[in-house]
Amino acid sequence: MQSERPDGSGGDAELISRIRGRDEDALAAVYDRHADAIYGSLVRFLGDRESAEDVVQETYLALWQRAHQFDPRAGTLLGWLLGIARHKAIDRFRAASRRPKIVSPWTDRGDEGAREAPAILAGQTVGTATADDDPEDAAAREWTRSVVRTALSTMPDLERQVLQLAYDRGLSQSEIAARLGWPLGTVKTRTRRALASMREALTEVPDVGPTPNAHPQDGHGPR
């Protein structure tokens, strides 16, 4: 994540340094690099593209204002941005949950995010969440699912395929190799890459990844 990109836009550390110096081009480069991943998670979580756009904007403004709080040695920029987006999205969820519960108008829009999150807002059963769950816990779990589904959507097809066979079909690495006709080593390499992408996206999701940008040893605050 930290290396120079083929497009010459630099690694996350360099971009953050330039954003601290109020370089709008650097902000635009970070936007180009990560906005889809953040937006995808937000649409799935909020079930509302307009709200998701607002939170993306708030997230990038927070980056613009607080770039000095990010330590590239302690975690990835994507993980940090997703952490900001998560807080803002859950705030919106919380505000929405205080309003009368209604069935979402987005359920017939036909996109994936619209099918999942609004049910949370409406207090309905979604996935393994039930109406009896603590709404905050259900929201946190739904955010994790949204991040995972978005990471799945943006990873290369071949990497997503091995994860799907492992988790959806319950196949072992050997069985996946036999099914796809790939060498076992290839299956393992692609699975490793896919899991690494997942861990990066889940870096700052509470109770899933470590929270490297929150530790006082990194100069970011007490834990």
Place this chain on the structure above:
Amino acid sequence: MDHAEAHERLGDLALDPARLLQFDDDPATEASDLRAHLATCEECREELAALRETDRAIRDAFAAAVDTGPPAILRVPPNLKDRVLAAAREDPPAAFETAAAPVIVDPNPARPRSTRRWLSLALAAALVAAIGLGGVLSQRLTDLGVARAELGEMTEAVAMLDRILTAEKHVVVALVTADGTPGGVIAWNREEVVVLSTSLDRPPDGREYACWMEENGKRWKVGSMQFSGSTAYWAGPLEGWGASFDPGTRFGVSLSPPAGGDPLPILVAEF
């Protein structure tokens, strides 16, 4: 089994969700060897825990998916980038130059020294004024011993703040009142934290100013403000706060117990 081998084996284990799930009960010799290493290696135990959490998150996402097809790629609308950049352009030059916004001292030594010097001098001036005012008020207290004790503790807090501000990595964030008026500061380094305010009146008998952290709507108490004259402060080690200053978390001060309903924050710092 050495650490490197164990780390590699854990990576292999994570490739197969079923094996990872059954690892604790796996009778195979190699699993026993790895379990023996885990019993003595905290780093590997943490790695295994992280692998399991990632595994659980992926498993849950697949279980909750409405369909099993590839998730749709959701791309930001083309005009959003312009909106974001326009909003950034309209934003004040830097958060620490806005009185009502959090005041951040960048731990990065690359920041111009004049900023840090300005903030340190401002804080020092505020402290001198606060201690002076505290001294004046203390003389009015009938119990001079209490006043001396309060000032003694305040002196320790000032010494702690001095250590924080001279540490290579430290952060200072402004506390603001409900209407956005600056009302104090919270400062911390790796070991210690100080909260300082001159905008609080002493609490009524039987009540206190509780300091709390809040994340995801959950709030927990981390201490209570002490007084020296008109200066309210909290100073102590970070250990035991159980808190993070992640973006989105809040530190606040509220009068406790509340007169009714949820305690309203009197001072807040957002991170």
